[in-house]
Amino acid sequence: MTERRTRPRLNLCRHEDRLLRYRQMNRSYTDETVLVTGLRDGDEAAYEYLVREHGGRLLSVIRRILRNEDESADALQDTFIAAFKNIDRFEGAAKLTTWLHQIAVNAALMKLRKKRNIHERSVEDLLPQFLDDGHRADVGPTWTLTADQVAEQAELTGVVHEQIAALPDQYREVIVLRDIEQVSTDEAAQVLNITPGALKVRLHRARQALRKLLEPHMAGEKSA
Amino acid sequence: MIKKCKKCIEFLADYLEGELPEDQAAEFEMHLNLCPPCREYLNSYRETIKLTRKCMCDHPEHEDDCKSPPQMPESLVQAIIKACKSKDE
Ligand SMILES: [Zn+2]
Numbered sequence: 157m158t159e160r161r162t163r164p165r166l167n168l169c170r171h172e173d174r175l176l177r178y179r180q181m182n183r184s185y186t187d188e189t190v191l192v193t194g195l196r197d198g199d200e201a202a203y204e205y206l207v208r209e210h211g212g213r214l215l216s217v218i219r220r221i222l223r224n225e226d227e228s229a230d231a232l233q234d235t236f237i238a239a240f241k242n243i244d245r246f247e248g249a250a251k252l253t254t255w256l257h258q259i260a261v262n263a264a265l266m267k268l269r270k271k272r273n274i275h276e277r278s279v280e281d282l283l284p285q286f287l288d289d290g291h292r293a294d295v296g297p298t299w300t301l302t303a304d305q306v307a308e309q310a311e312l313t314g315v316v317h318e319q320i321a322a323l324p325d326q327y328r329e330v331i332v333l334r335d336i337e338q339v340s341t342d343e344a345a346q347v348l349n350i351t352p353g354a355l356k357v358r359l360h361r362a363r364q365a366l367r368k369l370l371e372p373h374m375a376g377e378k379s380a
Numbered sequence: 381m382i383k384k385c386k387k388c389i390e391f392l393a394d395y396l397e398g399e400l401p402e403d404q405a406a407e408f409e410m411h412l413n414l415c416p417p418c419r420e421y422l423n424s425y426r427e428t429i430k431l432t433r434k435c436m437c438d439h440p441e442h443e444d445d446c447k448s449p450p451q452m453p454e455s456l457v458q459a460i461i462k463a464c465k466s467k468d469e
Pocket of ligand 1: 384386388411415418
C-alpha cells in the first residue's frame with residue numbers, strides 16, 4: 157500500500173515507460189480493493205489501469221447503442237469522469253465491472269436521448285389503465301414478435317434503445333441495473349441508495365412503462 | 381382470491397421472481413387461466429425484460445465480446461486520462 161504512494165508520477169509521453177509501469181501496476185490492481193483504494197486516493201496509475209482494463213469492453217457496449225465512433229468516444233469519456241467522480245459512492249455492493257457497465261449504458265443512453273432529441277415520457281401516463289370492474293381498459297395488440305426476433309433486426313434494436321432512453325432517469329437506471337446488468341434486488345437498491353422495497357416498486361413501474369412504449373412495435377407489422 | 385386484473389398485474393413481478401407465497405401463486409395462475417388479456421400482459425411483460433437484455437448490451441448473449449474486448453485506440457486512452465485529470469484539479 158505504501159509503495160503506491162511513493163510511485164513516481166506517470167510520464168505519459170514515454171511509451172516504454174508507460175507499458176512497463178502498466179505491467180507493474182497490473183500486479184497490485186488486479187485486487188479490486190487495492191484498485192478502489194487507489195482510485196479514491198486519486199492515484200493516476202489506478203485511473204490509467206481502470207481505463208485500460210475496462211475501456212475496450214465498455215466502448216463496445218456504448219458503440220452498440222450509439223453506432224457512431226465520435227459519440228461513443230465522448231460517452232466513454234463521460235463514463236470514466238462519472239466513475240471517478242462517484243467512486244466514493246461505490247460500496248462494493250456490485251462488482252466494479254458491473255458498476256462501470258451500468259454507468260456506461262446510462263451515459264450512452266443519455267447521449268442517444270440528446271442526439272435523437274428523444275423526449276422524456278411520464279411513467280404515470282404509461283401505466284396500465286383499469287375499468288371500475290377491475291379489468292384493463294387499455295388492452296393493446298397481441299405481441300407476435302419475440303425478443304429473439306427483435307434482437308436480430310438492427311432497426312428494431314434501435315427502437316428498443318430509444319424507448320429505454322425515453323424513460324425518466326430513475327426508471328431507466330433501475331432497468332439498467334436489474335434487467336440489463338442482472339444484479340440482485342439488494343445490490344441494485346444499494347447502488348441507487350433506496351430500500352429494496354422501493355426498488356421493486358420502481359422496477360415494476362419502469363417495466364410496465366417500457367412495455368407500453370414497445371407495444372406498437374411488437375405486433376409484427378412493419379413499423380411505420 | 382385474485383378476481384381482478386389490477387391485482388393480478390400488481391403481483392406480476394413477484395410472481396416472475398418466484399417470490400409469491402404458494403397460495404397466492406396458485407391464485408395468480410388460476411386468474412391467468414381464466415383471463416386472456418392478463419396472459420398476454422404477462423407474456424409482453426416478460427418479453428420486455430428479455431428485450432432490454434438482448435438489445436442493450438454485450439452480455440450474456442455476446443460473451444465473446446466480453447472475453448476479448450476490442451482494443452481502445454491509444455489516443456482515446458490518453459484523451460480520457462487527460463480529461464479525468466483536468467476534472468480532478
Ligand atoms: Zn385479468
